[in-house]
Amino acid sequence: MAPAIHVGPEPPLEYLVEAVKQGGGEITSLADAEAVVWAGSPEELPALPNGIKWVQLQSAGIEPWIERIRDTPEVQWTSAVGAYAMQVAELALALLLAGTRGIHRYARATTWAPEDERVLEGSKVAIIGAGGIGKELIRLLEPHDVEIVAVTRSGRDGTLPVDRLPEVWGDADHFVLCAPSTDDTTHLVGAEQLAQMQPHSWIVNIARGSLIDDDALVAALNDDAIGGAALDVTDPEPLPDGHPLWTCPNALITPHVANPPNTMARDLAKRVRENVRRYVGGEELLAPVSPEQGY
């Protein structure tokens, strides 16, 4: 029998309703449901009825949900981790190439003034957090003739365990932050880490703004202590008008567009369809949330 699944908040997004049906679910009210696909905020979601076994969220980051998740240990929560990984990794590569090849500077120029840039080829790129996005980025970097050092919590699969992260700051040329936002990753990059980087080093952040101490970053950029920073996420967000990062010549800000709405709908529908199919078949769901780890 098709599982009863509620899609909310009301009115439900048509593409999510379609995805649930295609995956083999039946659409019901929240009261009658055993599972929920929720495209809204935690505040909008009522207390879960007793029969709910599974909640699928729409975003990869689940910070605003962490209390709700910890309060309902009997429910399996899944995030959208990995569903948007390709789009986000694509922007990460775009920003890394833009920074290293000087495109941020040339985009602002109105006169022909070539500089003797570095290139990405031949450099060592540290990927901090090799989950879904980090893995996609490694795949995109494969043909680029760069040396990759991936840092993960576990240190499995040829990655460096996170306790060896201090070695990386002075060793790699460039840094791409793909780590989830947790208590452990707040200000992962601060004055101490920036001081170890090289004058040509670029930092790309497509994860969460909280991973970088922005005051320390602005100081490093103003001193030309590093090559630059390309940030799709900032702290706070939106980055307020007049913030020094808007006018640092060696900063490049994109306004959290790694996962644009038009492709997000397509990618979320695909993930929901797949997870409903797995739920129907009793298989393991994609991107289960771990309340302990916070992602």
Next chain:
Amino acid sequence: MAPAIHVGPEPPLEYLVEAVKQGGGEITSLADAEAVVWAGSPEELPALPNGIKWVQLQSAGIEPWIERIRDTPEVQWTSAVGAYAMQVAELALALLLAGTRGIHRYARATTWAPEDERVLEGSKVAIIGAGGIGKELIRLLEPHDVEIVAVTRSGRDGTLPVDRLPEVWGDADHFVLCAPSTDDTTHLVGAEQLAQMQPHSWIVNIARGSLIDDDALVAALNDDAIGGAALDVTDPEPLPDGHPLWTCPNALITPHVANPPNTMARDLAKRVRENVRRYVGGEELLAPVSPEQGY
């Protein structure tokens, strides 16, 4: 016996002298040489003594040399085609990603204003001219989940022959120009071709400015008839101050930096070493110039 090779103009570049020696050649005056490695202009190169069998040039484009080459059919000329292909392909990808992901626009912004961008993933990319650079770009695009259509003179190896190019303009999403500058490729992209492109289409030119009719391009950009143009080469070059391309919101100009001096020296030395080694061994040289084809 080591072949007598002249490196010029005087004083010779030390890294080229080293490369010739490492390849197995002996450094001599022009009068005593049987081969020449020339890092200067055609005007600087004296008439070739009778014994010269081979001349290695430093650039990939050989337009200024074409008369000299046609006047000396007994000499084997080689260019640097392919030697810098990786750096150039890297910038081509950087520009393609920058354009499609809106980085040119965000680089100029001083306020948080996300737009619903397209992404590169899932698009069809036409690579016009799949020589050394085009082939490298195809390799870099491999993991990107894009459809590639490569257009070459011959139509060999799964590429589309150049006489079918008219089909491509209305069919592909984006266009990367990698073709050599010849009589046949002047204004390859003009009003007629631009009119067939899609409103989101980006054109990337890392080959030669003459391939695009810039007046037609500026008109198309001003009408938002295409997504945009990212140009590392222009016509004329340098692009003069005040040229409309400097201020088109959907244009991105880099000042012929695909092959930056610091990596050029390294890459040229590698090519010279390899070609001297091949010359010593009687093997076929890399990048022989065809006087008929003009590249």
